[in-house]
């Protein structure tokens with residue numbers, strides 16, 4: 074039975090999607106302490122969180138069966154991605170389900186700030202009628218700097234244009250064309266903020282964006298600027314912002330996210346009339362919560378069922394077209410990796426994977442990850458998967474090289490693996506026949522043609538009379554039926570190879586008997 078642990082409040086509809094998975098139990102336990110989380114995660118196969126659960130290295134290490142962490146939302150800064158990747162745990166998120174909610178919240182904050190709505194409301198409820206005290210400013214004609222022009226930044230820009238604002242966008246990935254099509258100006262960070270009346274941040278929190286607006290930058294801003302943060306606490310230096318509010322360098326701020334959440338009771342940000350604070354509500358709409366919960370739940374189910382999934386955070390993303398083209402090659406790549414693992418004697422130190430012809434299109438490294446999953450996963454008992462294969466190889470000092478060639482040497486598509494072990498250099502090539510699927514077509518330099526499935530027996534031996542007969546006799550005596558055979562040699566009397574497809578596993582005893590035949594140089598049983 075698979076266990077799916079949900080540790081933050083997600084919409085019921087998402088939980089229902091998880092519950093509909095046959096063979097899975099769903100355990101919803103919110104508000105856990107660290108020790109309770111460590112206990113609950115120990116036997117879980119999937120974990121679903123929002124921003125409240127902090128998924129540390131310790132939590133990931135405690136999770137013996139964990140395959141996937143799903144974030145019902147965008148930001149994954151509460152998840153130790155490096156640790157997840159190292160432990161082969163896939164992290165997925167729901168990147169677009171709350172975009173509109175967050176953009177609308179940003180706008181609500183900006184308008185509330187411009188028109189003093191929260192403080193005027195408080196004042197009126199206290200029994201006052203102060204019309205003069207709350208004169209605001211219009212958005213029309215003002216300059217808005219948007220830092221981070223991704224999904225939310227873009228939706229904020231569209232709304233700002235409708236309000237008649239001049240919008241300047243800063244984002245390393247913003248092109249002139251896209252800026253033009255949105256009717257905004259693209260600028261550097263310092264140019265974007267220099268003339269802004271309003272600034273809103275919409276980047277993730279990373280090493281680069283941490284304190285992107287710090288004390289020094291706050292001093293370069295136009296006096297009386299208003300600042301909104303509905304992205305992540307820590308992008309703006311909170312204490313420096315408080316100083317700038319005190320000196321009235323900043324006329325107001327609207328903050329939804331904080332360096333430490335929940336915001337502590339005595340935090341200085343709580344003391345300003347011109348500061349609007351909301352408790353991380355950007356994504357808190359009925360619609361957004363349903364979207365992200367359903368989206369993440371559907372992907373979790375797909376991951377657990379070994380079906381193709383979207384929105385992986387710690388794997389490269391592929392287009393639908395790339396995925397469709399890649400799918401048949403994945404089977405070939407994994408079989409080649411498995412074959413290589415059983416051919417090798419000892420761990421490989423140098424692996425080169427060559428993609429040729431139709432197999433050579435860019436694939437975000439998925440095929441090499443798959444080869445490594447087969448090769449290293451076999452040798453290291455399945456601890457290796459797509460997520461950690463490259464990292465594992467790197468940490469183990471295994472050099473992995475990818476080569477792409479426009480044409481195959483013989484076939485329209487070829488994947489070749491060569492690797493060095495203590496036992497020497499090995500090389501094998503596979504291809505994908507449209508009618509008969511993955512096939513092995515070259516082994517240690519000898520051309521062959523064998524389906525890459527079932528049980529195979531591979532020998533390298535001296536090319537001398539009687540070898541095939543003697544091997545056949547051992548197999549016959551052990552009741553192992555031969556289904557197919559390929560032989561090859563370079564010159565008469567030199568070295569030869571034989572690859573047999575057999576109907577069932579060959580025992581170590583029989584392998585030992587074959588190995589003892591005079592003239593046998595190497596024998597391997599390979600199960601694919």
Ligand SMILES: NC(=O)c1ccc[n+]([C@@H]2O[C@H](COP(=O)([O-])OP(=O)(O)OC[C@H]3O[C@@H](n4cnc5c(N)ncnc54)[C@H](O)[C@@H]3O)[C@@H](O)[C@H]2O)c1
Nearest residue numbers: 148175221222223224225244275276277281303304355356
């Ligand atoms: N308050 C909330 O409840 C709430 C809701 C949803 C999202 N968010 C947060 O909002 C942020 C944006 O979300 P999104 O969905 O638009 O993400 P996104 O990935 O679509 O956009 C982020 C953009 O930031 C840009 N960026 C990254 N580093 C940058 C840098 N150093 N300088 C400038 N730009 C940089 C990226 O190029 C990208 O275009 C995230 O931090 C997310 O966690 C908060």
Ligand SMILES: O=C(O)[C@H](O)COP(=O)(O)O
Nearest residue numbers: 123124125146147148356
């Ligand atoms: O990154 C996000 O998606 C938002 O910050 C929402 O966080 P939440 O799911 O905790 O509301």
